[in-house]
Every structure is written in C-alpha cells, then in structure tokens.
Amino acid sequence: MxxxxxxxxxxxxxxxxxxxxxxxxxxxxxxxxxxxxxxxxxxxxxxxxxxxxxPVAVIDAVDDFFRNHNANVSRAVHALGTEATEAYEAARGKLARFLNVRGDELVLCSGTTFALNLVAYSWALPRLKAGDAIVLTRMEHHANIVPWQLVAERTGATIEVANITDDGALDLEHLYSLLTPEVKLLGVTHVSNVLGTVNPVREVCREARKRGIVTVIDGSQAAPHRPLDVAAIGCDFYAITGHKMAGPTGTGVLWARREHLADMPPFLGGGEMIKEVRFDGTVYADAPHKFEAGTPNIAGFVGLGAAVDYLTGIxxxxxxxxxxxxxxxxxxxxxxxxxxxxxxxxxxxxxxxxxxxxxxxxxxxxxxxxxxxxxxxxxxxxxxxxxxxxxxxxxxxxxxxxxxxxxxxxxxxxxxxxxxxxxx
Missing domain, CATH: 3.90.1150.10 (Aspartate Aminotransferase, domain 1)
Known part of the structure; x- marks a missing residue:
C-alpha cells in the first residue's frame, strides 16, 4: 500500500x-x-x-487512505478491504514497537479516556467489592479519576488519594503507606498534564507488584515527549492518546497484560468482536479484537502509524x-x-x-x-x-x-x- x-x-x-x-x-x-x-x-x-x-506526513497518510484505499477492515476479500486491513494492522505493529510490547496486547481505541473506562468496566467492575480500595494521586486527570468513582459507587469500594509535595512531585512515602492489603488497584499518571511532573512509574509499579496491586498508568503526556518501554515499567495497563503525539484525534491505545485481556469480558458488543453469534449465545473473538467492536477509526490509525514513523525518525x-x-x-x-x-x-x-x-x-x-x-x-x-x-x-x-x-x-x-x- x-x-x-x-x-x-x-x-x-x-x-x-x-x-x-x-x-x-x-x-x-x-x-x-x-x-x-x-x-x-x-x-x-x-x-x-x-x-x-x-506534520505533513500524517496529513498525507490520512488523505492517501481516503483517496486511494478507503474500505472497511476485516470484512471484505476485495483489494480495497485487504489494503485497509493491512494498513490498520500495520499501525498496531508500529505502536507495539513504539511501546516495546506485543501487538496482540494492544487494544486500539479512541484514546486514553476510552482505555481507562475499558479497564474500569471490564477489569475493575466485575472484581471489586465493598471493603476494597483504589489508590489515585492528587495530580490525576479527570479521565483517571471519574471512571474509578463510578466503579466505587457501584461496588462499594473506596478511593484513597496520595499527596504531592510542595514542588509538585509525588509523595512516595505517603503513596506507599496507602498500599494496604485492601488496595486492589493503583492509578498513576506517568506525566502530569498540569505540573509536568514525571512520576517514577517503574519504581511505583514495582512496589505495587510486591503487594499484589494492579497498576494502571495514564501515559497521555509521556508518549509524545520521551522514550517509552512499557515492558520495563512493569505495569498492568498503560494508556496513550494519539492526537497528543502528532496523530489524528479519536485514536489511542490500551496496552494490557495478556492474562488480563484473556480474563476480561468485552466492554462493547457488536460486529468484529465475535467468532460466532447465535441467539442462545455468542463466542467472542480473542483479545485484543474482542474489545474492538464496530468500525474503527481506520484513517485515524493510518495517520497515527505515520505519526509514530515521524516521531521515531527524529x-x-x-x-x-x-x-x-x-x-x-x-x-x-x-x-x-x-x-x-x-x-x-x-x-x-x-x-x-x-x-x-x-x-x-x-x-x-x-x-x-x-x-x-x-x-x-x-x-x-x-x-x-x-x-x-x-x-x-x-x-x-x-x-x-x-x-x-x-x-x-x-x-x-x-x-x-x-x-x-x-x-x-
């Protein structure tokens, strides 16, 4: 293509x-x-x-898709359908290399907000109960606060908040003191969108992992600005947004450990996330496709793939x-x-x-x-x-x-x- x-x-x-x-x-x-x-x-x-x-490379990639290759993905055997599918899946591969993870661990979605809601509703909601706790930091974006509040309201779980220091750094001593046996999930931004603070997420995830706590990292403000190695960070979930990293709006990624993706139920139902549908039951597709219902933002992800090429080229x-x-x-x-x-x-x-x-x-x-x-x-x-x-x-x-x-x-x-x- x-x-x-x-x-x-x-x-x-x-x-x-x-x-x-x-x-x-x-x-x-x-x-x-x-x-x-x-x-x-x-x-x-x-x-x-x-x-x-x-950049022009992204604008041209989106324009070229609509002018020359526009078709839906994974639904047609004709040439355009094949080209669209190959371009869409090529973007998944580029994003996987950008994050240093496997492509079959990446859910392509509309952005970090969707990704965090996916974790909230598909991982947290079926598992949390009264007496459990979620820990967040005071510097979180609303997208890493409100979904957990909705889950807490439905399950009876509580939310604890880790403080920050006077200069805007994460108070690690206070954070670690909150990581009690009741805590099941820890949500942390990699880079604060207000303060610019770069949190030591690798260390934080290591401490959480020692305590059996699942970690969710908001990487929206990290992905456009610094080298990323999600595998080395050691988190359970990592979310990024495409439009902040020179890509089109309406694009993003949720990375998750394969064992979590295998155990999580679908978040949305519809076409493309199934193997077989009967009125007496449905067999879902394997992850990550079981979380990608409906027609995706194909041109957007073609553009995001071009953005990844551009950023890594520099x-x-x-x-x-x-x-x-x-x-x-x-x-x-x-x-x-x-x-x-x-x-x-x-x-x-x-x-x-x-x-x-x-x-x-x-x-x-x-x-x-x-x-x-x-x-x-x-x-x-x-x-x-x-x-x-x-x-x-x-x-x-x-x-x-x-x-x-x-x-x-x-x-x-x-x-x-x-x-x-x-x-x-």
Whole structure:
C-alpha cells in the first residue's frame, strides 16, 4: 500500500545522538499550521499538552487512505478491504514497537479516556467489592479519576488519594503507606498534564507488584515527549492518546497484560468482536479484537502509524532533549516576570509550565495573549482536585513541543509582559 509518507526532516538518528543533530528549522516546516497567523500576528502555539500539531506526513497518510484505499477492515476479500486491513494492522505493529510490547496486547481505541473506562468496566467492575480500595494521586486527570468513582459507587469500594509535595512531585512515602492489603488497584499518571511532573512509574509499579496491586498508568503526556518501554515499567495497563503525539484525534491505545485481556469480558458488543453469534449465545473473538467492536477509526490509525514513523525518525530521546532545553529557557524567562508563580517545579519534569500572574485572572491573560498570537491554555485542565490543592480556580498553561523555538518563547514572554501591564 502506498502510504504517501513525506520525507523525514533528517535521516534517523543513531543511538546517543543529541538534539544538536537535528535541523529544527527544517522540522518546523513539516507542520503547516505553524505558518499561519491569528489576529494578524504570527501564531505561537504553546498548547501541545492539549493537542499536538500534525506534520505533513500524517496529513498525507490520512488523505492517501481516503483517496486511494478507503474500505472497511476485516470484512471484505476485495483489494480495497485487504489494503485497509493491512494498513490498520500495520499501525498496531508500529505502536507495539513504539511501546516495546506485543501487538496482540494492544487494544486500539479512541484514546486514553476510552482505555481507562475499558479497564474500569471490564477489569475493575466485575472484581471489586465493598471493603476494597483504589489508590489515585492528587495530580490525576479527570479521565483517571471519574471512571474509578463510578466503579466505587457501584461496588462499594473506596478511593484513597496520595499527596504531592510542595514542588509538585509525588509523595512516595505517603503513596506507599496507602498500599494496604485492601488496595486492589493503583492509578498513576506517568506525566502530569498540569505540573509536568514525571512520576517514577517503574519504581511505583514495582512496589505495587510486591503487594499484589494492579497498576494502571495514564501515559497521555509521556508518549509524545520521551522514550517509552512499557515492558520495563512493569505495569498492568498503560494508556496513550494519539492526537497528543502528532496523530489524528479519536485514536489511542490500551496496552494490557495478556492474562488480563484473556480474563476480561468485552466492554462493547457488536460486529468484529465475535467468532460466532447465535441467539442462545455468542463466542467472542480473542483479545485484543474482542474489545474492538464496530468500525474503527481506520484513517485515524493510518495517520497515527505515520505519526509514530515521524516521531521515531527524529528519535524520542532527541525530542526529549530538545524539549528539556526549551523548558529550561522558558522557565528562566518566566522567572523574570514580576508576580509570576509557577505551579510544579519537580526535578523530573516535562515541558509543561502552569503559572499565574499576581492580580490577573488566568482567562484574562490567555484571552489577551491570544490577541498577540500566543495560544496557551487557561482553566482547570481537567484537574479540579489539583486546583483545589493549590487553592486556585484555574491556571495558565504553556506546553512546549519539539517544533517550538527559543525565539517563540522570547516572544511569548514579551507578550506576557505587555498584557500584564494592561491588566494591572
């Protein structure tokens, strides 16, 4: 199948090569949207934690699928059906290599929210009971809170919350003190979407495993920014979202240990997740297909496969190094803005900066920055409990990606100083 892939910005890196090996100005040209203007100003896009921008390679792959190969998967013997199925399953293979897991352990779904609900309803709901406990951390996204609350309401299980330290790191001593025999499940974000904190998930999963506790990791903010080895992390479930990693919306993955997938009942019923249907009973397909009912987002996963190719072509270690340099520059520049407070200063941190300026509301700052061409996020970032912890209703969030530049950061800070004067 012709996937119409655009050339990579540079030849793939060898192990150990750093961010200086890439022509980042060439990388930037791969993202058409970054060339546009808003309100008559050059766009400075600092909202990649919300959704990542898409390179030409991804756009072309989706376009090529619809123009030349559009058909449903696994339902036809004609050429188009075969091509669509091969492209869809090829994306599963690319994602498996990206995560260092087996392809038959990956459930392709609409994103992390769906993936976590799948675990909640298919693994947790049939197993938990009154007296059991679920442990979460205070920095979790709503997608890793609300499904467990729904399960707790139905089963009588309780939810315990692990604290964070003043700098936004996970309080490991408190977390481990909560891991009592009653705890059956532990949910942890790999990287906080608000604080940028990178949690030591490998260590956390090791401690949970010693106690027989099942672990669920929200990897949404980790997958776009750092090398991943899910097998080495040692968790039971790991979820990622495609649109945050340069892929199309409506795509994502749940990785699960094979023994869990084998024991879990289907979450949704319908076509494609069955071997045989009779009115007196149905025989389900083997995992992961028994969790993939209905027609999937085929073109989306073709695009996500292209996104994986693009990211790995640059190199995830190289992307991480680039973003750490951008983060250091932005943190230093923002520290010179009078009255600015950064939320989350943990030593291990991704390129996310949540902040407030004394005397200015987060939404006012974001609105005026938009008029200067700067796109940042304002609000609670789907993390109400974390906002409550800090005693604020909302923050601004500037989230960086490898396609951003140091010049953009300087322009953002200059715009912030300008709008601050208008508000104070």
């Amino acid at each position: 012709n996937t119409a892939k655009a050339p990579l910005p540079n030849p793939p890196l060898q192990a150990g090569e750093g961010a200086q090996a890439i022509d980042w100005s060439a990388v930037r040209t791969d993202f058409p949207l970054l060339r546009r203007e808003v309100h008559g100003k050059p766009l400075i896009y600092l909202d990649s934690a919300n959704t990542g921008q898409k 190199g995830m270690a190289t992307i991480d190094a680039r973003e750490q340099a951008l983060l250091a520059h932005a943190t230093q520049a923002l520290s010179e803005v009078p009255g600015l407070r950064i939320f989350g200063t943990a030593r291990e941190k991704a390129a996310v900066i949540s902040f407030l300026v004394e005397g200015a509301h987060a939404h006012d700052l974001a609105t005026l920055l938009d008029l200067e061409g700067v796109a940042i996020r304002s609000g609670h970032h789907c993390a109400h409990p974390l906002m409550q912890h800090f005693g604020v209703p909302a923050t601004c969030r500037a989230s960086l990606a490898f396609y951003n530049t140091f010049e953009e950061i300087d322009a953002f800070v200059a715009a912030l100083l300008k709008v601050r004067k208008l508000l104070l």
